[in-house]
Amino acid sequence: DVKVTQSSRYLVKRTGEKVFLECVQDMDHENMFWYRQDPGLGLRLIYFSYDVKMKEKGDIPEGYSVSREKKERFSLILESASTNQTSMYLCASSEGGFGRELFSLGYTFGSGTRLTVV
């Protein structure tokens, strides 16, 4: 069974800490995504990556950075955690790359990381 695995289900961190959220997929997918989900705001895209070492900003990248050194792993970094970054963080992956047909793409999501910054 194909999977997207997020290393932590729950995290509690202190304001100002550097926080790493890890996501690993075993489907050989090119694309990987980080979203945050907040009540009333839905899913908002933070960053995505379409290839190793490649990244693009999503809709709300401020306060975050990402790293993709290997195809299967996409890390979200909170440089200095703040209370307004308390949220559910969701990682997803999908097939595809430049030149490929996109019509059959779909997302596979991880189980989420509930981050609380105190």
Place this chain on the structure above:
Amino acid sequence: KQEVTQIPAALSVPEGENLVLNCSFTDSAIYNLQWFRQDPGKGLTSLLLIQSSQREQTSGRLNASLDKSSGRSTLYIAASQPGDSATYLCAALPSGTYKYIFGTGTRLKVLA
């Protein structure tokens, strides 16, 4: 800019009822539309994906339809069960992008 809307935000039905969840999108230029289920505090589970060239997809008691010209998709759930209680999200993939646009979901409660 593509926008995706789901109405109603919440829905309660008695067990056994057939029901329809609605999803609207503003731009018909999409590659596909995907329906997800999310249980409280969990990630999203893909239910059905409809490609732009398709009109519907079926999986068990679920049937999703797509009408690009009217900007609508529906998720039909037959003979609902309490285990179907969850939030259902739809997401459209605009042409020329890898990034889905999500609706805010319909929270479904099926009463035993």
